Amino acid sequence: MRITTRSASRTAASSMVVAALALVGVQAAGQTASAATKDASSVVTCTTANTTLTVTEASRPINHLLLKATNTGTKSCYAYGAPILRAGADAQAPLAWVKGSVPQAVVTLKPGQSAYAGIGTYSPDGEGGATEKTLGVLFTDKKEGAAGSEKTLKLPNGGVFFNSAAAVTYWQDNPADALVW
Incomplete structure (x- = not known):
């Protein structure tokens, strides 16, 4: 039972890390897109x-x-x-x-x-x-x-x-x- 709990905890933790990385990527992409839009609008x-x-x-x-x-x-x-x-x-x-x-x-x-x-x-x-x-x-x-x-x-x-x-x-x-x- 203990092995199953550890495995489930690791899976949940891995999912959280993936979700956090995805959120950071989306935020970074948004910042890059807004910077590109800002640069383009200044031309x-x-x-x-x-x-x-x-x-x-x-x-x-x-x-x-x-x-x-x-x-x-x-x-x-x-x-x-x-x-x-x-x-x-x-x-x-x-x-x-x-x-x-x-x-x-x-x-x-x-x-x-x-x-x-x-x-x-x-x-x-x-x-x-x-x-x-x-x-x-x-x-x-x-x-x-x-x-x-x-x-x-x-x-x-x-x-x-x-x-x-x-x-x-x-x-x-x-x-x-x-x-x-």
């Missing part, structure tokens, strides 16, 4: 208000520019989709987005980090064109609509030729990926 959308933008001529490939956005804010920001670009003050439509350049995940910039977009300015396949002196830049929100206000940048070398084949990549986390397209 904002990148806009011209919380970034610095620069545009430079790429040495390779030819006919390409590199757009760089650096987070100057105090919170991390999401660089959603691709920038909305207007080549020249009289542009009737934004540059096309290179659909094949969609990254695996939204580019997240911690304060001081940068995102990059490659801009193909023209191609022999394109039509028309003109030398433009400015580039209007808008960020997008997660629904690919305009976010914030437009920033106008001066283009390098006093102007850059754009034709109908001009296009921009989605934001990338490094310049090499942005210039592959």
